[in-house]
Amino acid sequence: MSSTTIQLKLFASLTVFSPENNDQLPILPGTSVKRILEQMSVPIEKVHLIFVDGIRQSLDTRLKGGERVGIFPAVAGG
Numbered sequence: 001m002s003s004t005t006i007q008l009k010l011f012a013s014l015t016v017f018s019p020e021n022n023d024q025l026p027i028l029p030g031t032s033v034k035r036i037l038e039q040m041s042v043p044i045e046k047v048h049l050i051f052v053d054g055i056r057q058s059l060d061t062r063l064k065g066g067e068r069v070g071i072f073p074a075v076a077g078g
Contacts, residue, residue, distance in 0.1 A: 003028055004065025010042070011072045017042045027063055034059035037071070048074040 005024040010017055017040050019025050027036060033050055037059075049072040050057045063069070 006036075006063055006065060007068045008036070009068075009070045011070065012075055013073050014042060014046065014071055027065060029064050030062050032059065033057065033061050033063065033069065033071075036063075036069075042071070046073045048072055 003026045005026050008019065008022045008025045010022075019040060025036075033052070034044065037044060037047060044059065047059070049070075050059065050061065051070040051072075052061055052063070052067050054068070
């Protein structure tokens with residue numbers, strides 16, 4: 001199976017886990033969001049919101065390649 005790429009953006013406290021080239025992160029088609037985050041050592045318990053191409057998704061969402069993925073931690077404020 002050949003690899004393809006996604007655009008991955010980590011926000012707020014998760015930015016420290018951002019890959020060097022987050023605009024073209026190689027993945028294997030069918031890889032879940034959770035697996036990608038585990039490979040990058042992102043603490044899954046800190047992930048609160050996942051957006052794939054602007055639509056809220058879950059950790060189990062499987063990616064084909066070419067998607068824009070945004071990962072947000074829980075954010076408090078007032």
